[in-house]
Amino acid sequence: MISKQDYERAAARACEMLRQAGIAITPEERLHVEVADFGLDELERSGLQLLTYLNTARCCAKELVMTPGQTCPEHRHPPVGASPGKEETFRCRWGSVYVYVPGEPAATPACRPPAGSEAHYTVWHEIRLRPGEQYTLRPDTKHWFQAGSEGAIVSEFSTRSTDENDIFTDPRIVRQPRVE
């Protein structure tokens, strides 16, 4: 559960980070920044701020705004009906982000999972993205990501987003924010 005040503070901070990075958004969009704490009640460690530009039946584009060291917990986008699952590309616009996926584990990973949640982080192949760099994730692939020390702004280009179908490794996670 996140308080309305904390939610609004996090959304305002995300808008300020977008402004500093030179990414223009409309006054209307400022009101629709989403703050996801994944039900873990530790937004600074486990969380994400999102601005969804569009999400049609066929494609989706968002900006993800992350505070320094903030982690989006491990999850995957499974097949749904006729769809093989959401395909997504992360493109770093500002700051840096470390994306973890299946594959050869990093010998000395740059990131640690949020304390107390270690058991729910299982993939350790590390991809560092700096501004202008991007990575495309196949559907149904486990992944998690953490912002570097400055935070990160990451454009996500994808097929339709249906958050309710996402499968998180951590069974405590609730994707839809519950605001007090």
Next chain:
Amino acid sequence: MISKQDYERAAARACEMLRQAGIAITPEERLHVEVADFGLDELERSGLQLLTYLNTARCCAKELVMTPGQTCPEHRHPPVGASPGKEETFRCRWGSVYVYVPGEPAATPACRPPAGSEAHYTVWHEIRLRPGEQYTLRPDTKHWFQAGSEGAIVSEFSTRSTDENDIFTDPRIVRQPRVE
């Protein structure tokens, strides 16, 4: 036909506009900026510079870079096989762009088609996009667009892009650039 020198000059200018707008691209991407003169040999009037970030079977993202007053000629993305045609969203990042689509014609349009090509511009409903503003186009909808007086940088989010299927109103147009 565009000379190699003009092509490279236009690509370099596009990279410089991206830099000024704070949009990071990799050294590798600098080498893959596409310059489209549509075979009309008047790039300053009819043309477009593009950087394609990704174009998978399912989705596509690009930056379109336009010099002041430059026009992307009228075209549509028709159904191809099982696809209803490309769906695209234009999001203005920098400068301004006027998009023309079917519908109530503008009483006093902000733009004029390139001189000599007027007959090939048939839709006149005007949408002005400034930074942070966007417009989603349904598949198979005629459209053309022109940058404002400063030029424009426009993010395009879409389903798969297959330029070879685009249908231009102007029969003289050749979409694939021919470089001398």
